[in-house]
Amino acid sequence: MxxxxxxxxLVTVLFIGFFFLEGFDYGVGxxxxxxxxxxxxxxxxxxxxxxxxxxNEVWMLTAGGAMFASFPHVYATLFSGFYLALILxxxxxxxxxxxxxxxxKFADQTSRKRWDWAIFIGSLLPxxxxxxxxxxxxxxxxxxxxxNYWGGLLPLLNPYSILGGLVFVALFTMHGANYLALKTDGExxxxxxxxxxxxxxxxxxxxxxxxxxxxxxxxxxxxxxVNGLVPAALAAVALLSVGYFSKAGKYGSAFIGGSLAVVFAxxxxxxxxxxxxxxxxxxxxFSLDIWNAASTPYTLTVMTIVAAIFVPIVxxxxxxxxxxxxxxxxxxxxxxxx
Amino acid sequence: xxxxxxxxxxxxxxTIFHFFFVPxxxxxxxxVALLETKYVRSGExxxxxxxxxWGTIFLINFAIGxxxxxxxxxxxxxxxxEYSRFMGDIFGAPLAIEALLAFYMESTFIGMxxxxxxxxxxxxxxxxxxxxxxxxxxxxxWILIANSFMQNPVGYAIExxxxxxxxxxxxxxxxxxxxxxxxxxxxxxxxxxFVVMGFAAWHLLRKHDVTIFxxxxxxxxxxxxxxxxxxxxxxxxxxxxxxxxxPLKMAAAxxxxxxxxxxxxxxxxxxxxxxxxxxxxxxxxxxxxFLSYNNFTGEVKxxxxxQVEAVAQYGEGNYIPPISLNFWSFRVMVGxxxxxxxxxxxxxxxxxxxxxxxxxxxxxRTLMFAPALPYLASTFGWVMAETGRWPWIVFxxxxxxxxxxxxxxxxxVAFSLVVLGLLYGVLTVVAVKLGLKYGKADVKIRESAxxxx
Numbered sequence: 001m002x003x004x005x006x007x008x009x010l011v012t013v014l015f016i017g018f019f020f021l022e023g024f025d026y027g028v029g030x031x032x033x034x035x036x037x038x039x040x041x042x043x044x045x046x047x048x049x050x051x052x053x054x055x056n057e058v059w060m061l062t063a064g065g066a067m068f069a070s071f072p073h074v075y076a077t078l079f080s081g082f083y084l085a086l087i088l089x090x091x092x093x094x095x096x097x098x099x100x101x102x103x104x105k106f107a108d109q110t111s112r113k114r115w116d117w118a119i120f121i122g123s124l125l126p127x128x129x130x131x132x133x134x135x136x137x138x139x140x141x142x143x144x145x146x147x148n149y150w151g152g153l154l155p156l157l158n159p160y161s162i163l164g165g166l167v168f169v170a171l172f173t174m175h176g177a178n179y180l181a182l183k184t185d186g187e188x189x190x191x192x193x194x195x196x197x198x199x200x201x202x203x204x205x206x207x208x209x210x211x212x213x214x215x216x217x218x219x220x221x222x223x224x225x226v227n228g229l230v231p232a233a234l235a236a237v238a239l240l241s242v243g244y245f246s247k248a249g250k251y252g253s254a255f256i257g258g259s260l261a262v263v264f265a266x267x268x269x270x271x272x273x274x275x276x277x278x279x280x281x282x283x284x285x286f287s288l289d290i291w292n293a294a295s296t297p298y299t300l301t302v303m304t305i306v307a308a309i310f311v312p313i314v315x316x317x318x319x320x321x322x323x324x325x326x327x328x329x330x331x332x333x334x335x336x337x338x
Numbered sequence: 339x340x341x342x343x344x345x346x347x348x349x350x351x352x353t354i355f356h357f358f359f360v361p362x363x364x365x366x367x368x369x370v371a372l373l374e375t376k377y378v379r380s381g382e383x384x385x386x387x388x389x390x391x392w393g394t395i396f397l398i399n400f401a402i403g404x405x406x407x408x409x410x411x412x413x414x415x416x417x418x419x420e421y422s423r424f425m426g427d428i429f430g431a432p433l434a435i436e437a438l439l440a441f442y443m444e445s446t447f448i449g450m451x452x453x454x455x456x457x458x459x460x461x462x463x464x465x466x467x468x469x470x471x472x473x474x475x476x477x478x479x480w481i482l483i484a485n486s487f488m489q490n491p492v493g494y495a496i497e498x499x500x501x502x503x504x505x506x507x508x509x510x511x512x513x514x515x516x517x518x519x520x521x522x523x524x525x526x527x528x529x530x531x532f533v534v535m536g537f538a539a540w541h542l543l544r545k546h547d548v549t550i551f552x553x554x555x556x557x558x559x560x561x562x563x564x565x566x567x568x569x570x571x572x573x574x575x576x577x578x579x580x581x582x583x584x585p586l587k588m589a590a591a592x593x594x595x596x597x598x599x600x601x602x603x604x605x606x607x608x609x610x611x612x613x614x615x616x617x618x619x620x621x622x623x624x625x626x627x628f629l630s631y632n633n634f635t636g637e638v639k640x641x642x643x644x645q646v647e648a649v650a651q652y653g654e655g656n657y658i659p660p661i662s663l664n665f666w667s668f669r670v671m672v673g674x675x676x677x678x679x680x681x682x683x684x685x686x687x688x689x690x691x692x693x694x695x696x697x698x699x700x701x702x703r704t705l706m707f708a709p710a711l712p713y714l715a716s717t718f719g720w721v722m723a724e725t726g727r728w729p730w731i732v733f734x735x736x737x738x739x740x741x742x743x744x745x746x747x748x749x750x751v752a753f754s755l756v757v758l759g760l761l762y763g764v765l766t767v768v769a770v771k772l773g774l775k776y777g778k779a780d781v782k783i784r785e786s787a788x789x790x791x
Contacts, residue, residue, distance in 0.1 A: 047453075050449070050452070050453055051449035051450065051452065051453040051454075052446075052449055053449075054404065054445035054446070054448060054449060055442060055445045055446035055449060057445070058437060058441045058442045058445050058446075061408065061411055061437045061441055062434065062437040062438055062441070062442070064411055064412065064437075065411060065430065065433045065434035065436065065437040065438075066434045066437075067430075068414070068415070068422065068426060068429070068430035068433055068434065069426070069430030069431045069433065069434035070430070070434075072422055072423060072425075072426020072427060072430050073423055073426070075414075075415045075422055075426065075430070076415055076419035076420075076422035076423045076426065076743075077419070078415065079412055079414075079415025079416045079419065079422075080415060080416060080417075080419035080743035080745055080746050081745065083416055083743075083746050083750050083754070084750055084753070084754075086412060086416060087416070087750075087753070087754040087757065087758070090408060090409050090412060090758075091757060091758070091761055093405065093408055094405040094406070094408070094409070094761060094765070095761075097401060097404060097405040097408075098401050098402065098405055098765060098768075100401075101397060101398070101400075101401035102398070102401065102768065102772060105398070105772055105775075105776070146744075147423075148419075148744060148745040149745060150745045152747070152750075295426060295427040295430065295431075295503075296427050296497075296502045296503065298502070298503055298504065298506075299427050299428070299430075299431055299502070299503045302431060302503070302506045303431055303434060303435075306431075306434075306435055306438065307438065310438045310439060311438070314438065314442045314446075317442075317443075317446055317447075318442070318446055321446055321449060321450060324450070324454065324457060324458065325449075325453060325457070337452060337453050338452075
């Protein structure tokens with residue numbers, strides 16, 4: 001396997017980590033105003049991700065950094081091309097990060113409610129926008145011979161990609177509800193379980209519609225060679241299991257099922273793209289792929305060595321933090337930190 | 339304004355804003371870890387209280403540094419896509435390594451630190467404090483490795499119209515890094531020292547919790563002195579390195595139009611950039627030769643000669659950076675730095691334990707405002723480092739005008755500039771308000787408020 005393929009897989013792995021971890025983080029943020037009726041309940045919900053959200057967000061930063069290092073043209077084309085959408089996402093992420101840290105430091109309820117909405121918007125918008133972005137990646141955008149996309153924001157907001165955005169929101173909400181069902185107790189837990197099943201229905205309906213549309217509108221599932229068909233089938237099985245398990249009251253299994261659905265869906269996207277990364281709708285020859293967009297073999301070698309050493313270390317200490325903070329969070333002000 | 343000018347403003351504003359919060363993160367993370375080390379070793383609760391008190395200030399500041407850092411990482415692709423294409427093979431690697439080595443570490447262990455007081459053993463919690471400090475400072479190292487390439491490219495070749503990495507260890511061993519990183523690190527230490535002294539002075543003037551704030555003050559005074567002295571000494575050698583490698587930047591910082599031997603140092607000057615001359619100068623003879631070479635006779639080249647040399651090397655064009663901006667930025671940095679050394683020295687002498695620092699009320703009142711100095715110094719230090727490179731984005735390899743995203747219309751950049759500007763403005767107000775509130779809070783009141791919440 002050549003290094004370009006290795007790095008395509010590594011970038012995929014980073015996006016899997018990002019969507020899996022930030023998936024439930026965003027879901028928790030989206031559910032915050034609805035599942036937390038009282039201040040201490042909302043605090044409890046925030047505390048379920050309090051120790052880990054920042055580490056989770058680094059998966060996105062690392063995915064971006066790794067893309068810059070391994071496929072700089074993809075980084076340049078994607079970020080300059082999706083300019084306004086990314087600016088909106090940055091604003092959302094800034095609000096969200098500050099809100100987690102500052103909310104508790106304001107004593108009055110009016111300020112705290114404002115921060116709650118910052119967390120809600122700051123979680124909903126990135127989920128939606130990443131979905132829209134992924135939809136556009138699968139569909140392709142008008143990239144010219146110089147690897148630039150000139151179309152601006154409006155062509156990106158096409159129905160197919162917006163449906164992709166809604167799929168992300170629904171999936172992440174379900175993922176977050178299953179997480180909260182495991183991490184809270186009492187009334188919040190009961191509400192989370194209720195939402196877990198309802199959001200599963202929404203996620204399933206939207207995902208089925210999106211996959212069918214994908215089958216007809218893109219070559220992600222059908223192109224010869226590596227494509228997204230098998231991972232799409234696995235994602236479907238995993239997603240169906242979530243409904244079964246949450247009906248049966250097994251939320252641990254439901255959470256694992258939802259996680260696998262996110263993992264396989266991400267693999268579906270990247271397998272369907274491979275070896276392309278950004279598809280040009282003007283001319284297939286203008287597409288950015290793992291060769292014409294890549295760094296030199298020397299840089300890829302250096303980065304492979306660094307990643308081989310440090311990714312396992314990161315995994316070990318991040319898993320350890322989840323172990324340390326594995327207990328359920330009670331809505332009891334005496335034990336809450338944030 | 340066109341997209342290029344707007345993109346430059348956006349980079350300047352977002353970077354200055356980001357770096358308003360970073361040095362305090364660098365210095366205060368170590369300061370808090372030192373306090374906690376003292377607590378774990380001595381078992382005295384007082385040090386735990388100190389670590390928690392200054393830790394809260396750290397967290398208020400850290401949050402903004404983290405979220406504005408995301409903008410920094412994305413901005414190269416957003417506004418500077420041609421730069422990203424030209425430099426990706428070299429510049430992407432340290433950024434990715436920064437995320438992999440440093441961001442994960444600081445972000446994961448900050449969670450452990452905040453939430454782990456009752457859950458981790460004392461030693462494990464202390465380890466988390468140190469890992470946050472190490473992670474933050476390693477992050478600075480890698481971003482400076484990236485920046486140093488832009489200042490002083492090494493270990494590269496130009497192939498197929500882009501810069502390619504030939505030697506990763508040359509990138510890490512770039513001499514520019516090993517001046518810049520210690521300079522930034524010691525600047526952070528000095529800033530943390532001054533911020534802690536400022537708040538501690540406020541409390542001591544009011545006789546609040548003297549058992550907490552007197553030792554805090556003493557620690558911070560020494561910390562600030564070490565940082566201020568180091569930042570100055572390292573800065574001196576960094577300047578000598580720049581005379582060799584970026585002579586135009588240093589000549590700009592001196593508004594030195596003509597070559598001089600020996601060269602004098604202008605304390606102030608009336609600069610006329612149009613006529614390329616100074617209407618007046620207040621000069622210390624030979625001082626610039628000394629600053630450049632440690633002797634009083636060396637020749638320092640002037641801007642006009644350097645411009646001729648640059649044209650011969652790079653082709654037609656104007657290679658003279660903005661002079662007034664660099665000249666005055668340099669003086670603000672050096673002036674603020676010198677005052678910091680003086681104030682920190684007095685603070686150490688007057689708080690040596692035998693004397694009552696609380697009674698020096700005028701001095702303590704001065705120290706409440708002294709934290710402005712490190713902020714001025716670090717901000718204008720970076721203004722000089724970045725604008726003194728003009729017209730290059732990567733020194734000698736790529737010009738700023740060739741680096742901007744061609745496909746992003748000006749109104750998009752204007753829109754994002756306004757949105758980010760407003761957001762950053764609001765965040766500044768909120769962060770400063772919270773910082774002042776928590777910095778001035780009584781230790782006991784704060785603890786009981788936290789318990790009652």
